[in-house]
Amino acid sequence: MNEREKGGVPDDALIRMTLAGDDGAFGELVERYKGRAFAVAVGIVGDGDDALDVVQDSFIKAYYKLKEFRFGSNFYTWFYRLLVNQAIDRWRKSARSAEVPFDESWLAEDSSPPDGFAYPRTPENLARDRELGDALQRAVDALPEYHRAVIVLREVDGMAYDEIAKVLGCSVGTVMSRLHYARGKLRETLKSHREG
Incomplete structure (x- = not known):
């Protein structure tokens, strides 16, 4: 098995191979x-x-724009900028704000809780988690688009602040400010959910 088949080829090499x-x-x-x-x-x-449409459209766009890629930059950051812009455009055009259904596989037995944390998988706990997941999704859906993008890139994708800044085309300070705002709004919503 060669290095490419093992998945060990760097992104830059794959880009050069694609361009060739x-x-x-x-x-x-x-x-x-x-x-x-x-x-x-x-x-x-x-x-x-x-x-799925956004991801497919973003990869197609990336393929055709690949000749504009500047080597020495990070493909991941370059691609995610295209992706986020495509997603925001799709979200703006959408007349609806659909919710992501809570997926019970997130609570599967093989997803072990942190050490020392016991969490029985009772029907009551599953129902409470489902309600919390729904409330959290509604809170994320209610965020303005750029706050939503920054919270998703940081909390879902785990990007560093400087990577998010490159993806969104703003300063690290702006990323931090948007993230602070988004987290505050999510805390307010979840606090209201707990009290209700």
């Missing part, structure tokens, strides 16, 4: 980033089907 006519190399980039891209897209647009 090897479409399979771009397929490897898609495989490498499609899961994270979907998580970000669904967090912004709020609907799984729309998120």
